[in-house]
Amino acid sequence: MSALDSSTDVVIIGGGIIGCSIAYNLALRGVAVTLVDKGPIGYEQSTRNWGWVHQQVRYPHLIPLAVESVRMWKHLAEDLESDVGWIQGGNLSLGFDDADLAEFELRGETARNTGLETTVLSRAQVVEMLPGMARMKGSWTGALHLPTDGQADPSLVTAAFARGAKRHGAHIVSDCAVSGIDMAGGSVTGVLTERGPIRAPQVVVAAGAWSSRLTRPLGVEFPQRSVRATVMRTDPVDPVTSVTAWAEGFTFRQDRAGRFVLAGGEEAIYDVDLDLFRDIRWFLPMAWKNRRWIRMSVGRPLLRDLTARMPGMPARRQFWQRRRKIDPPADSKAVRETLERFHRLFPDLAGVGIELAWAGNIDSTPDQAPIIGPVGRGPTGLFIATGFSGHGFALGPAAGRLGADLVLGDNPLVNPHPFRYARFAEGDVPIVDAHRR
Template sequence: MGPPVDPVPAAGGIPQSADVVIIGGGIIGVSTALFLARRGVSVVLCEKGHVAGEQSSRNWGWCRRMGRDPRELPLVVEALKLWDGMEQTVGEDVGFRRSGILYLSETDTDIAHNQDWLRRAGDFALDSRIIEGRELAALLPGGQRGYKAALYTESDGRAEPQKAAPAIAKAAQRAGAKIVQNCAVRSIERQAGRVSGVVTEQGTIRATAVVIAGGAWSSRLCADLGLRMPQLTVRASVMRTAPVEGGPDGAAWANGYAYRKRLDGGYTIADGRTNYHDIVPASFRFLGDFLPLLKGNWRDVGLRFGTPFLNGHAGLLPATGGEQSVYEANRTLDPAPDAKLLQRARSNMEAVFPFLKGVPLVQRWAGYIDATPDAVPVIAPVESVPGLVISTGFSGHGFGIGPAAGRLVADLVTGDTPLVDPKPFRYERFIDGTRHRPTTGV
């Protein structure tokens, strides 16, 4: 069971038409709805479950620029600006704090890796730097173990995943967007090759533009249109503790654990490195696309067979069948967390921060990260299907980048000047022979 998410008021039934239909109520979808509605665009967002029910509420809550692929950095910079004003934008505190993030280094190899990122980031490195000694120790209060160095970005921050997307959704509603929950989109319709609307479980909505922001479901939605969208999911486990006094205030990654201080005073803890990919038919279909990632960034991703191969969100079941679609049969993806992995991560963290010993465990959960072969998202119109825009494949970076991604999608839909150059995020790079590979292992 996922963490408790702030509720979003239910809307009435679906309208017959809208300018834009957004599929997916994660942080990308609701941010897109907010920026479109503020421009006077008629927008309907359809979410098969509830807002932020999947990865948008299950992630670590990091809002970071540090360690990101250089292609993402301009968008991340804009996202952090939007996070700065988020409380004013949505009218409530979503926990955003520029409390800093650390990548803790144990070896010279770790330090060299971080220095390499600083070189590649160039001017976008901004205040990121290597720190050590007393300066580093001061950022780890309660720590009983020293680290050789760390890559540190003071201006990076954190926010509360269970609060942020719902708050943005409510702001979008106040701006005029219609957000319909428990309403799965079964298919996207076309006329003369162009998007003409969507068919939902509640009926048809006519529209001249459709945005696929379905997270782990996006590849399947694209396949229903005959579009090849290479995307696989990674199952990541997370836990949270009860509030505890003292300890570091920000967030950090180390070999064996990662943490974020929560607004409620507890900690979100994860392994930081090891995750799992549940093998599904798409694993074989996209194997060639993901081979570079398997040799690099996915070396610590375990492969597992199980029931998802047959009836999971990317399994063998058809998109529609009988009286309900696969989207309705899976209102909220809720994979089981790896309890042993999380206990190991907590034990690793307790070895460094003994004050955590005895602090109650409140909850464990898992979620599916939607990954692309180069670990960079698709945020783009589809040339072969006029009126269709895809925003997916954020590869574990979607929460922090979400507000700016939504703003960019709104720009692409309306034809306004894009917030940043959208070329690095184009869909066609995955079908035109472009060699794609991640440029960072962080």
């Protein structure tokens, strides 16, 4: 294990795409920054996601950030001097009847008002514009099309940000859990890690699903929950399409190696743990609205939480070390059903099998929007960048820029007000349809 610098300007907790993108943007502006992750860089959500870079998100205030991000994705490989697998192939939501297409017309109009170029296309128009789509069978009648959306390779992007940050002088430390944030006289003074303390006047919590657990001892609380989702990729086939698509009960994209990355787009698994009870009042309205799509699962996460509460247990002393690599199991039912649906939509690919399936825990807030910025009336020097609710991969480049702007007090890339921590205390938290495409 390498020694840590004992002091720096900014410590970032969490080496997912958000932490690494903030580190890159701070280092680029000459700030001394140390980023620490309890495990390997990008091991949690940031390398397990679908790889979609989408702009039509469920919380409309996010759209300006999403649009800025797409601008950055276009030259990200050049900026980071690394391939990121970027393809700007657009996005399709398939519709199956007049009601779907009418809803798309409405959503298209709302999206156009925010500057997104969306169009509702008939099936014939889709096939004319994207010839590979002629291979899609089934009863779909048209689609909502957003041509500027894209996709990238999650196995490349976070590591590329980390390397970019390092090139500009950031210290990136993996396998080093933070067990607490230190404070004195109302200001943060650094963090305590398993390799010793790091002193810093500014601390950014970008710890994904674990963020609220880290800030809670400072009296900084916010609701955060994770849902487990399964992803899989097929064996490679010849190029069919570069679009990302919501199909009937599943999603797909084809990567540059020809593999289809599929996900059972419908069901979300809530692993029951002790935090579920803490935050239940926040999530109940959304869970009720989306109850058709939610499955509760009682298993390892609850057991792990219970043993960590027992005095004297190693599970309590080594809380973070025992969570160094969280690798949730893929849901075999989701894999089977998704592959069947894929074969039904593309009958000429019926012989194609699954090369790999995996799962990830998507962290979310009740309004499906992140928290980005200082905590206001909380400890001075404490910043949060978390709760990206299924959009953090797409938003990573712009969220990193905005995070750095806010840490440095620079002119922010977009209006940060919708992402403020205080919205929970203010009760300004709309109930969104988490299932809506």
